[in-house]
Amino acid sequence: MSAPLSPARTVALVARREIGMQLRSRSFLYGLLLTLAIFAGYGLLFSFIGSEGSSSTLGVTAEARALTPALQQAGQQQGQTVAITDVDRAGGEAQVRSGGLDALLTRGPDGFELIGQDSVDSTLQRIVTGTVGQQARDSALRSAGVDPATVDRAGTVGVSTLVPEDPLRGQRLGLAFAVAILLFFSLTSYGGAVAQGVVEEKSSRVVELLLSTIKPLHLLAGKILGLGAVGLLQLLILGAIGTVGALAFGVLTVPTAVLSALGLAVLWYLLGFFLYATLYASAGALVSRQEELQSAVAPLIFPLLIPFVIAVSVLPNDPRNGLATVLSFVPFFSPTLMPARAALGVAPWWQVLISALLTLGAIAVMVWVAARIYRNSVLRTGAKVSWREAISGR
Amino acid sequence: MLAIGGLAKRFGAVQALDGVTFDARPGELFGFVGGNGAGKTTTMRIVLGVLASDSGTVRWQGRPIDADVRRRIGYMPEERGLYPKMKVGAQLEYLARLHGMDVATARDAVRRWTERVGIEARIGDEVQKLSLGNQQRVQLCAALVHDPDVLVLDEPFSGLDPTAVETMSGVLREKADAGTPVIFSSHQLELVERLCDRVGIISAGAMVAVGTVEDLRTGDSTRYDVVGPPRGWADELAGVRVLGVEESPVGPRTRVELGAGADDQALLAAATAAGAVREFTPYRPPLTELYRDAVADHAPPRQEVAS
Secondary structure, three states: OEOOOOHHHHHHHHHHHHHHHHHHOHHHHHHHHHHHHHHHHHHHHHHHHHHHHOEEEEEEOHHHHHHHHHHHHHHHHOOOEEEEEEOOHHHHHHHHHHOOOOEEEEEEOOEEEEEEOOOOOHHHHHHHHHHHHHHHHHHHHHHOOOOHHHHHHHOOOOOOOOOOOOOOHHHHHHHHHHHHHHHHHHHHHHHHHHHHHHHHHHHOOHHHHHHOOOOHHHHHHHHHHHHHHHHHHHHHHHHHHHHHHHHHOOOOOOHHHHHHHHHHHHHHHHHHHHHHHHHHHHHHHHOOOHHHHHHHHHHHHHHHHHHHHHHHHHOOOOOOOHHHHHHOOOOOOHHHHHHHHHHHOOOOHHHHHHHHHHHHHHHHHHHHHHHHHHHHHOOOOOOOOOHHHHHHOO | OEEEEEEEEEEOOEEEEEEEEEEEOOOOEEEEEEOOOOOHHHHHHHHOOOOOOOEEEEEEOOEEOOHHHHOOEEEEOOOOOOOOOOEHHHHHHHHHHHOOEOHHHHHHHHHHHHHHHOOHHHOOOEHHHOOHHHHHHHHHHHHHOOOOOEEEEOOOOOOOOHHHHHHHHHHHHHHHHOOOOEEEEOOOHHHHHHHOOEEEEEEOOEEEEEEOHHHHHHOOOOEEEEEOOOOOOOOOOOOEEEEEEEEEOOEEEEEEEEOOOOOHHHHHHHHHHHOOOOEEEEOOOOHHHHHHHHHHHHOOOOOEOOO
């Protein structure tokens, strides 16, 4: 028979519909496959760039041949294999042009000349200029009666660290990277799904029928919870596939580090999702048609993109970057930055805790604001409702 | 009984409702008629709690309406709306459950109502794949599936083909006969006249007439049709205004209106004196005419208030 529904049951019913519709739709599977493909693509790209950079080919003419052993030695010191071929000037140029050689080293009237096709790889350039400069200096020292080795010793700077260098640094970097990407994709795609869902109900007008029997807040809460759960499911599937794959291929060797990073990723996904879902839902409630949605949600990409870019471009070289550290405490930025810093091992637990609490506070405020905006604008059709009208309810 | 008392609502500078009062009784079909923007949809939205009124009351069985009563109302919004990508059966079941039905009862109701309106074969199809007429039938099911105590339908007949109109009329009559008050709005006045037990006419946000079509007619029973006497027989009678004359097979038909204090028996005597009277009947205007008169008599210019 029929009995009044408790708020919890209402929210659960709405959430269950969202989950069912999402899981049945093709976009869930395609989204999953696409994200996997992007991850695999990134992996391949990085290993390709890595392998590409570590060796280069250099042609040397007869006048420069004497430098060959010194060049090879310098290349080894830089971690770069330099394959050196003896060529004549014309043949060498032809090979550089065709791509067979990265560069040609020859001797012109005013000294050595390094010839590339349209540019010369900076590492190769450094190796060659360093070697030529060293040779010139050595011969000048010798003719002045000084042993170059003595000068070298006097000019050596030893590098050491007070804390032993982290042997897992490379792995941590990879993890931080993966976590940042995973969070960025999850937040944008499932935040977007919330906005999409709100507009779908508005544009199909079904919302009036729904709101004649349930409260706007319950409808909104059910939608956000349902879509959040689907996003979490996707995150866990991707995380599991990534972890198993990385451990199996030996990319990562420490399961505990991976698991703690994944755990933090889940925590921050939930915090970030609820924070951003409120924004996406409000943006969706302001417009009446799918076509208007893009422009309404476009501004939301910035607070997501900025920390993502910092996480993948600044943090790898400078994990203790001051700006990144400060931003990782700011709600809206913290969901991507804090887990990346934590994965890099530079964020102690108390920092994670403070940042999480700040984000929770922001969620509480945003839920209130979003509920207000949603209630005031979800039944208004036609022209786009302005943020100010929606908040004030006028 | 659903009693609506003194509803007022203002949108910015426009006074959309200005004291709307009427009631819908158990077992009756109540037709709600009025022009575009007269306030029909706003009134219905306030009854359903989708919109808040500035003042006035909505009472059910004597008590102010609350969420629990609203759950027991079947509603068809003017702007039709269903999830386009959801299957008919799943959608109706979902709506029934939101109204508080358990799974088994909801499934049973979905089957019963889809059969009743003739779309049981489409239960597994997405709503967007149905023709507009069939989507309307699903919409009717959506209003009925939770076995409501009251039906509030905004323009349920608009856009329906003749067979669907018959189905819809049949279903509404059935519900009313089973004791459910049914309120529906419509522009199709002949349909309202044929179908409804009582009618409410709204104009510029206020009710200008409420009652049975019969009441509305007799409340205004100062018009008579007189067939027989030659043209012009009543032109000079005191207190009588001739509304029109037309030919009929048994003689001219003169329609007259009695002024205040004029007596129908005196009119009859004057008619017999003028010639053989074949027919003498109070004129029963159709709803279209009542509506036109009511709206013309009462319609004040729409109030514009500086905000």
